[in-house]
Amino acid sequence: MSVLRIVIAGGGPAGMTLAHRLHRHGLDVTVYERDCGVATRDPGYRLHINSTGTTALHAALEPALWELFLATSGMPDEGMPLYDEHLTLRPARDTKATEGVGAPVSDIPEHLVVSRSTLRRILHLGLEQVVRFGVKVVGYRSNPDSTVTVLLDDGQTVEADVLIAADGINSAVRAQRLPHARVIDLGARHIVAKIPLTDQTRAMIPAQLLTTFSLAYDSDHTGLTFGPLERSNPDSPLIKEQDDEFQAEARENFALTIFNSVNEKMMPDAELFTASPQRLRDYVMARLTSWHPALVDTVQLWDVTTVQALTLRSCVPVGAWEPSNVTMMGDAIHAMSSALGIGANTALRDAHVLGEELLAVTDGYRAVVEGVGAYEERMRDYGFAAVRLSAAVGEQVIGHRPLPE
Numbered sequence: 001m002s003v004l005r006i007v008i009a010g011g012g013p014a015g016m017t018l019a020h021r022l023h024r025h026g027l028d029v030t031v032y033e034r035d036c037g038v039a040t041r042d043p044g045y046r047l048h049i050n051s052t053g054t055t056a057l058h059a060a061l062e063p064a065l066w067e068l069f070l071a072t073s074g075m076p077d078e079g080m081p082l083y084d085e086h087l088t089l090r091p092a093r094d095t096k097a098t099e100g101v102g103a104p105v106s107d108i109p110e111h112l113v114v115s116r117s118t119l120r121r122i123l124h125l126g127l128e129q130v131v132r133f134g135v136k137v138v139g140y141r142s143n144p145d146s147t148v149t150v151l152l153d154d155g156q157t158v159e160a161d162v163l164i165a166a167d168g169i170n171s172a173v174r175a176q177r178l179p180h181a182r183v184i185d186l187g188a189r190h191i192v193a194k195i196p197l198t199d200q201t202r203a204m205i206p207a208q209l210l211t212t213f214s215l216a217y218d219s220d221h222t223g224l225t226f227g228p229l230e231r232s233n234p235d236s237p238l239i240k241e242q243d244d245e246f247q248a249e250a251r252e253n254f255a256l257t258i259f260n261s262v263n264e265k266m267m268p269d270a271e272l273f274t275a276s277p278q279r280l281r282d283y284v285m286a287r288l289t290s291w292h293p294a295l296v297d298t299v300q301l302w303d304v305t306t307v308q309a310l311t312l313r314s315c316v317p318v319g320a321w322e323p324s325n326v327t328m329m330g331d332a333i334h335a336m337s338s339a340l341g342i343g344a345n346t347a348l349r350d351a352h353v354l355g356e357e358l359l360a361v362t363d364g365y366r367a368v369v370e371g372v373g374a375y376e377e378r379m380r381d382y383g384f385a386a387v388r389l390s391a392a393v394g395e396q397v398i399g400h401r402p403l404p405e
């Protein structure tokens, strides 16, 4: 068959991992990313990656990029302790749901942590000719000859054989492909920030918070999470081969902290999303006055330039649909509560499964729509299960609203 023209909307973890897998196998793939460049926006802070994610990345990345990924990742201790607001341990939670389903890759641990920004930089290396920055996909037209015309925000169009929406929770393609699919507000808000980890700040943080991801919360589900990222091999020669910005970033260790509250206890949205970062930090300090002083002190260490407020949202799983040559992956179809830290891992699993199916199509084993349908069937199963499980855990631990049936 002639070479498949594959267009991916969105250069996040899902879209870029799939692009690597397909590009490595010589397929014709183009990614349209709305951001103007790889570093024009901080894509967030820290991600927990389990064996589901590492399996997908290992299959997609060239060996040198995989090694660069490992060198810049952190390898935290096992366990995810829960505390109350007095820093007293709560009963341990079952962490099974945070574990992946991937095949073990060499001798790396089940749980890694990565800087989102560094992962983004790595995922763009080697795909400079594949990614078009500063272009938004706004919709598509399905054509009678089984091709799809992709509509771009600059008025241009591009012809493709397959369109894959990897454009995140507000996906324009999903809105057209599955207009009945809903995204709901879970009724909780995060205020997130980074703490730089230096000898000075480490000395001021309780030792038990420095080794793994921890969450403290009170009886109202007001919570403070702490997730350190200490790069495993900052002196790697592979890092030294990268540009100055990459090298500087890959030497930085930091902790992600998240203040969490249900809406009823949080300042109104109109204030939350317009307040200055300093004001948000002061607000968090004020909410935690009765908490253990060591926890409150960590908020003093927030890098104010990194503070921002977020809304917790989730997709609501929908029933099966007829496959076509327009499909969706990652947050575009199964954005979920952040309670388990498995959204990106599930997105990477999509890249792995869809990659396999598209390679089978180009090898002549399947027709395009059959391959997409096989992917969608598997994805609905594990993806929507992850959405429901994350919502159930978030309801218990974060106190957010349940998902509608």
Ligand SMILES: Cc1cc2nc3c(=O)[nH]c(=O)nc-3n(C[C@H](O)[C@H](O)[C@H](O)COP(=O)(O)OP(=O)(O)OC[C@H]3O[C@@H](n4cnc5c(N)ncnc54)[C@H](O)[C@@H]3O)c2cc1C
Binding pocket: 009, 010, 011, 012, 013, 014, 015, 032, 033, 034, 035, 046, 047, 048, 049, 135, 136, 137, 138, 166, 167, 168, 169, 170, 171, 172, 190, 192, 310, 329, 330, 331, 332, 335, 336, 338, 340, 341, 342, 343, 344, 345, 346, 347
């Ligand atoms: C506070 C918080 C913590 C989290 N922690 C974890 C964790 O530890 N582990 C984990 O597995 N998951 C975690 N998640 C979930 C994770 O962030 C997402 O599941 C993951 O980013 C989804 O990847 P994606 O590539 O599907 O979408 P995104 O990361 O949203 O990427 C979408 C990309 O598409 C681009 N784009 C958007 N619209 C368009 C358009 N119209 N045209 C072109 N480009 C477009 C965007 O700029 C972006 O680059 C967390 C989420 C939150 C909110």
